[in-house]
Amino acid sequence: MEFDTIICFEVHAELSTKTKLFCNCAVDYEAPPNHQICPVCTGQPGSLPVLNEKALEYCIRAGLALNCSISPHARFARKNYFYPDLPKGYQISQYEEPLCEDGYLEISGLDNRPYPVGIKRIHLEEDAGKLVHDSKSFESADHSFVDYNRAGIPLIEIVSDHTRNPVRSLQEARTYLEKMRQTLRYIGVSDCIMEKGQFRCDVNISLRPKESLQFGNRTEIKNMASFRFVLEALEYEIDRQSEILKSGGEISQETRLFDEAKRITLPMRSKEDAPDYRYFPDPDLVELEISRSSVGQIRQAMPELPDQRVDRLIEVYDISKNDAAILTKDHQVAEYFESCVPYCHSSRKLCAWIAKDLFRLLNEKAIPMEQCPVNPPDFGRLVDLMDSGEITEGIGRMILEEMFETGKSPEAIIEEKDLRPIQEGGILEDLIEDVIAQNPDSVQKISQGSPEPVNFLIGQVMRKTKGKANPKKVKEIIQEKLRPAANTL
Amino acid sequence: MDLCDLSAFELRNLLGKKEVSAREIAASVFKRIDEKEPLIHAFITVTRDRALEQADLADKKIKEGGDIPPLTGIPVAVKDVLCTEGVRTTCASRILEDYVPPYNATVVNRLLRDGAILIGKTNMDEFAMGSSTENSAFGLTRNPADPDRVPGGSSGGSAAAVAAGETVAAIGTDTGGSIRQPASFCGIVGMKPTYGRVSRYGLIAYASSLDQAGPLCRSVEDCALLLNTICGHDQKDTTSLDAPKPDYLQSLNQDLEGIRIGLPKEYFIEGIDPAIREKIMQAVSRMEQHGASVIEVSLPHTRYAISTYYLIATAEASSNLARYDGVKYGFRPSDSIKDIISMYHSTRSRGFGREVKRRIMLGTYVLSAGYYDAYYLKAQKARTLIRDDFREAFEQVDCLMSPVSPCVPFKLGEKAGDPLQMYLVDIYTVSANLAGVPAVSINCGEVESLPVGLQITGRPFDEAMLIRVAHAYQRISGSDA
Numbered sequence: 001m002e003f004d005t006i007i008c009f010e011v012h013a014e015l016s017t018k019t020k021l022f023c024n025c026a027v028d029y030e031a032p033p034n035h036q037i038c039p040v041c042t043g044q045p046g047s048l049p050v051l052n053e054k055a056l057e058y059c060i061r062a063g064l065a066l067n068c069s070i071s072p073h074a075r076f077a078r079k080n081y082f083y084p085d086l087p088k089g090y091q092i093s094q095y096e097e098p099l100c101e102d103g104y105l106e107i108s109g110l111d112n113r114p115y116p117v118g119i120k121r122i123h124l125e126e127d128a129g130k131l132v133h134d135s136k137s138f139e140s141a142d143h144s145f146v147d148y149n150r151a152g153i154p155l156i157e158i159v160s161d162h163t164r165n166p167v168r169s170l171q172e173a174r175t176y177l178e179k180m181r182q183t184l185r186y187i188g189v190s191d192c193i194m195e196k197g198q199f200r201c202d203v204n205i206s207l208r209p210k211e212s213l214q215f216g217n218r219t220e221i222k223n224m225a226s227f228r229f230v231l232e233a234l235e236y237e238i239d240r241q242s243e244i245l246k247s248g249g250e251i252s253q254e255t256r257l258f259d260e261a262k263r264i265t266l267p268m269r270s271k272e273d274a275p276d277y278r279y280f281p282d283p284d285l286v287e288l289e290i291s292r293s294s295v296g297q298i299r300q301a302m303p304e305l306p307d308q309r310v311d312r313l314i315e316v317y318d319i320s321k322n323d324a325a326i327l328t329k330d331h332q333v334a335e336y337f338e339s340c341v342p343y344c345h346s347s348r349k350l351c352a353w354i355a356k357d358l359f360r361l362l363n364e365k366a367i368p369m370e371q372c373p374v375n376p377p378d379f380g381r382l383v384d385l386m387d388s389g390e391i392t393e394g395i396g397r398m399i400l401e402e403m404f405e406t407g408k409s410p411e412a413i414i415e416e417k418d419l420r421p422i423q424e425g426g427i428l429e430d431l432i433e434d435v436i437a438q439n440p441d442s443v444q445k446i447s448q449g450s451p452e453p454v455n456f457l458i459g460q461v462m463r464k465t466k467g468k469a470n471p472k473k474v475k476e477i478i479q480e481k482l483r484p485a486a487n488t489l
Numbered sequence: 490m491d492l493c494d495l496s497a498f499e500l501r502n503l504l505g506k507k508e509v510s511a512r513e514i515a516a517s518v519f520k521r522i523d524e525k526e527p528l529i530h531a532f533i534t535v536t537r538d539r540a541l542e543q544a545d546l547a548d549k550k551i552k553e554g555g556d557i558p559p560l561t562g563i564p565v566a567v568k569d570v571l572c573t574e575g576v577r578t579t580c581a582s583r584i585l586e587d588y589v590p591p592y593n594a595t596v597v598n599r600l601l602r603d604g605a606i607l608i609g610k611t612n613m614d615e616f617a618m619g620s621s622t623e624n625s626a627f628g629l630t631r632n633p634a635d636p637d638r639v640p641g642g643s644s645g646g647s648a649a650a651v652a653a654g655e656t657v658a659a660i661g662t663d664t665g666g667s668i669r670q671p672a673s674f675c676g677i678v679g680m681k682p683t684y685g686r687v688s689r690y691g692l693i694a695y696a697s698s699l700d701q702a703g704p705l706c707r708s709v710e711d712c713a714l715l716l717n718t719i720c721g722h723d724q725k726d727t728t729s730l731d732a733p734k735p736d737y738l739q740s741l742n743q744d745l746e747g748i749r750i751g752l753p754k755e756y757f758i759e760g761i762d763p764a765i766r767e768k769i770m771q772a773v774s775r776m777e778q779h780g781a782s783v784i785e786v787s788l789p790h791t792r793y794a795i796s797t798y799y800l801i802a803t804a805e806a807s808s809n810l811a812r813y814d815g816v817k818y819g820f821r822p823s824d825s826i827k828d829i830i831s832m833y834h835s836t837r838s839r840g841f842g843r844e845v846k847r848r849i850m851l852g853t854y855v856l857s858a859g860y861y862d863a864y865y866l867k868a869q870k871a872r873t874l875i876r877d878d879f880r881e882a883f884e885q886v887d888c889l890m891s892p893v894s895p896c897v898p899f900k901l902g903e904k905a906g907d908p909l910q911m912y913l914v915d916i917y918t919v920s921a922n923l924a925g926v927p928a929v930s931i932n933c934g935e936v937e938s939l940p941v942g943l944q945i946t947g948r949p950f951d952e953a954m955l956i957r958v959a960h961a962y963q964r965i966s967g968s969d970a
Contacts, residue, residue, distance in 0.1 A: 039592050043812045045585065045693040046572045046594060048726050078808050080856070082833055089811020146816065278856035280865060283698035283805055286727050 007167040008204040011158040013190040020152035022049030033147040041152035043087030055154035058189040059124040063100025074288040080278045085129040093125035095279040107175045118164025127153040217251040233258040317347040332369035343380025382410040492517035493654040497711040511547035511562030521654045531650035535609035561604030566656035569610035572691040581625035584820045584840030594691020603718045612646030617695040620914045624844045638898040641671030648675040658706040664699045666918025669930035673893035673942020679705040684925035685730040688723030694809040696802035699922040709960040713737035740956040751786035751886030764936040772933040788878040793871045798919040800868035807852030879924040893930045893942035929955045
């Protein structure tokens with residue numbers, strides 16, 4: 001029996017606003033525990049929420065980037081449940097009328113064809129605090145601490161649609177999550193750093209026999225802290241469900257937890273035990289009208305989206321689609337590339353040097369692109385020096401490492417280390433004649449029509465110049481000088 | 490007559506002429522508290538030292554001259570549901586027995602800004618749920634007019650304190666009549682302003698869409714004075730109206746010429762004590778003699794008001810009171826905690842009183858999956874109809890008049906065992922909360938030596954009309970008497 005897989009994501013992204021959703025506390029991930037709190041975000045009796053309109057704007061921006069329609073009102077609802085990290089005993093969220101609905105995110109699907117994954121809704125809500133246990137789990141802990149710094153940080157929940165182009169494979173799942181994170185980062189609404197909990201997701205998955213139109217029972221998987229775990233959990237769950245279905249069993253609709261240590265999913269609660277959140281409109285927040293003109297303004301000010309950037313880079317800089325994809329994966333890289341362009345004649349060379357040598361250096365030092373110690377004009381000129389043959393790639397690589405360490409310009413390093421190229425003037429000619437004189441065997445072989453020793457002679461010259469000569473030039477001169485020898489035969 | 494028996498207006502006058510000091514007024518209040526508190530028990534916390542310090546500062550300010558804020562040196566008590574920084578705020582509940590807020594309610598800040606002397610925190614029904622102040626974890630409050638009877642509730646402590654001279658004025662809160670009914674039972678003036686007129690920031694929520702703070706005092710003048718201080722927009726409460734407020738003192742000393750009074754016929758048919766009905770009609774006809782006209786109007790959805798109120802209020806309460814979980818502040822039993830669930834259980838079963846638990850359970854039911862549409866949603870629709878009733882009535886009249894309560898203050902314990910009987914006491918008051926309109930209770934005589942209150946209800950944000958009519962009536966009845 002063969003199955004279709006249907007995967008839906010609930011992505012939670014913390015917004016990168018300066019302050020929390022309903023109070024003026026700073027959004028600060030580095031603050032010591034309970035240092036960014038106030039009566040509102042700790043749920044003190046009598047305190048009231050006041051909406052941060054920047055968060056509203058960010059949510060709408062995300063909605064527009066994901067091709068959603070935007071609601072004409074902002075209405076908030078209370079989601080009631082008890083948990084120690086939830087200071088008010090309810091979470092202020094949205095229920096019946098989310099801010100954004102019915103959009104899509106286009107990914108590269110099976111066969112690399114564009115595939116618009118349906119987005120059902122995006123809503124705005126507040127994050128909860130964080131529990132710190134004195135042992136591994138809540139259940140086994142003797143006591144637990146609560147840090148409310150995170151409580152009240154604005155969060156958007158992006159729910160994909162199981163009826164409109166759902167994700168169908170692990171490959172699509174990865175692409176969807178990567179594209180989602182890339183998009184949210186591009187539009188500047190979230191930093192999406194998974195390690196900081198800024199990008200989290202729950203997954204719904206169900207299988208159905210191929211050609212069937214009925215949806216199978218689904219399971220929801222929670223508690224995956226990285227993309228890798230999401231994919232592992234999905235893989236495990238696809239296997240588990242298909243085994244059950246093949247043996248004639250039935251999938252029970254339930255919520256499961258991913259166990260990081262064992263790399264398996266385990267049942268958490270069944271459908272019958274699903275909590276009743278008793279949603280109702282929050283009477284503390286008046287409904288806000290969202291005017292069409294304010295949505296228009298947000299649309300106007302929308303930063304360039306990843307796909308738009310790919311198209312533009314290809315068109316403007318004449319680079320390959322593959323290169324454009326590499327450059328745009330992280331918008332900081334694309335920014336860097338475009339800042340280098342005015343200082344370099346070859347965008348292709350520039351792209352290659354970013355993708356290979358600059359990435360390597362950044363990776364080694366675990367430095368993000370935005371903190372790259374080499375400034376774009378310097379990098380652009382360095383690549384240009386190599387492209388024009390002024391310096392060799394070997395010298396260039398050396399200079400780059402030095403630039404990376406010291407932040408100096410390539411010209412300064414060339415000057416300092418006397419790496420100025422040796423041009424065809426007298427010095428180079430003399431050097432080449434020395435080498436020819438010292439290697440009569442090679443000259444002999446060349447004169448007998450064998451071309452290989454030419455490279456040997458070039459190598460000798462490059463060694464004597466410590467790489468400062470242009471090998472192309474050296475070759476030309478050697479050939480020029482040996483032509484009479486070769487011709488005499 | 491002692492200083493503590495004078496109105497804020499009279500005291501302001503004496504302070505201005507430097508005939509008395511704020512210290513003397515405060516001392517008089519505390520002397521009265523020492524005499525009466527053992528019997529009346531209007532306060533949960535008395536802030537004597539702070540108050541005397543504040544009074545000395547007020548005297549210094551008066552001595553220095555210059556701009557003297559309007560309530561300088563005037564003793565005001567605050568219901569223990571409004572947060573006071575550094576002074577414990579209990580909501581008359583064991584669950585907040587030792588809770589000391591880190592901030593002041595906006596109402597409290599405004600009182601302090603205008604120079605009021607904070608006397609203490611008054612007793613109430615736990616979390617403002619009740620109509621008799623018998624549901625307090627700190628013991629009941631007695632009615633100064635007859636200590637065997639209830640002072641009304643839930644702001645019974647505030648009303649009793651004002652009536653007994655244990656303060657000059659007080660702030661209460663009103664979710665279904667909790668300012669007006671105790672004002673009526675204690676023979677004083679109490680106003681629930683329009684929803685949105687007074688900031689709810691720092692008012693510990695019972696039912697967020699209904700709660701509103703307001704003054705309890707001995708005269709309509711004092712009521713206007715206090716309104717001037719506490720009303721107005723607050724950025725910390727998005728449900729507060731962002732519009733300028735009038736100077737309510739301008740509405741004093743006006744006549745009743747041309748005022749159209751509406752009598753809602755539904756309020757005078759069944760369940761009302763005929764003697765109370767008589768008092769109300771007498772008051773209305775006196776006003777008629779002084780230039781007002783009287784029209785019968787209809788509020789056809791009145792009979793749904795009590796059930797609508799108890800559905801919406803309990804639904805909101807069930808959510809508002811979820812934060813009392815023993816995690817962050819307040820009561821948490823030290824024994825019998827095995828895990829987080831047992832901590833919740835024992836905190837909430839032992840921290841809340843019976844009536845509070847009853848309403849949390851009712852409200853939880855109302856919001857539950859499968860019942861939401863039948864109860865909560867239907868109640869919201871009924872609320873809209875009730876609001877429309879008022880809107881239509883106010884197209885014909887400037888204010889409505891009715892009793893505050895269908896009965897005079899009842900005996901302690903008389904209704905305590907029968908929650909439904911107790912809920913029906915709110916019959917004339919809950920509609921104003923559901924409609925969001927302002928209403929004032931003012932004394933209009935006695936039945937069997939017990940005070941009777943007249944309720945005057947106005948258009949949204951037209952507290953000025955209520956001050957005008959109530960003050961005119963106060964003067965008429967004073968001169969007629």
